[in-house]
Amino acid sequence: MELQISLFAGLADRIGTSSLRFACEEAALTAGRLKQLLAEAYPAAASLIDVSFVAVNQEYAAGDSPIAEHDEVALIPPVSGGEDPKERTGSESEDGMFAITESSLSIDRISHKVITANHGATLTFIGTTREMTEGRRTIHLEYEAYVPMALAKLRQIGAEIGEKWPGTRCAISHRIGRVDIAEASVVIAVSSPHRAACYEASRYAIERLKQIVPIWKKEAWEDGSEWKGHGLGPWDPSAPGTFS
Incomplete structure (x- = not known):
């Protein structure tokens, strides 16, 4: 074959x-x-x-x-060194709640996707590019994704959150391509009837994203670049989500 x-x-x-x-x-x-x-x-x-x-x-x-x-x-792959990312394209789920995009992320637009009259708590997590890490200056980040699978896994995270915290709404958008210092690379918006579930579901979403979504980050410095991993220890995307 x-x-x-x-x-x-x-x-x-x-x-x-x-x-x-x-x-x-x-x-x-x-x-x-x-x-x-x-x-x-x-x-x-x-x-x-x-x-x-x-x-x-x-x-x-x-x-x-x-x-x-x-x-x-x-x-x-989990992580490795290398050259510039290859072809990039974006995509969005049919309901608009999950997206992989090369465009800048609108925090207000993503947050409003989950706001509803029956929910008393809304929480938005914003992941941004940090300039200094352990004394080393980052110039920018480069993100690459296996786009169709990444989008499917974002939808999976939303479904898992719905099962663990019934009634909770979740929207996630992630950038690919170049993301400059202080720009948002990921926005996760969660709403629920009460704040406890909202905090728990938001934490679950970002940790699960790092575990199962095929997106890679390359840090570009003044003197080189390197692919960075998820930072969660041994990488096993087939493991069930246990974060809360």
Whole structure:
């Protein structure tokens, strides 16, 4: 079989392409076996392939998950060094509550998506580009996303919040491309009948976003750049959300 594999962030840089055509002679292929074959074919990227996750049809796949020739396949790395991000496009969910965009984020517009007469609490979290980190000056950030899957995972977070805190409304928008100092990269708006659920759901949303949404951040400094990870320890996007 021949697969078309999407690559992102530092993994795309190491292999030298963001879209890889990969031929496999094996009739039955699993996600775990695909990683082994890719590591053998691209030994310089083997260590990063080993810690990456395979996504099949925009879902994280277990090692024994089968892969068919016409599946949409992507390799999702946690973090690595590399060059500038590749192609960028934006997208929005049909209900307008979730978006991946290259445009500046309107905090007021996103917040108003969740405001309703029956809710007494609305909380908006704004993630912005920080200039100084551990004594090093950041010039700007670059964000890259596997856009269709990222949007699907934002919708998933909204659904999880609805299950954990019934009646709560959630809207999330995330920037891709260049985000300058003090500009917003992510806005999460949550509303609920009471403030306790609102605080809990907002915290859950940002932590879950860092865990499962395929968006990568590259910090650009005066003397170089580096892809940065989620900062949550061992990366396992298949784990259930436990934040509250």
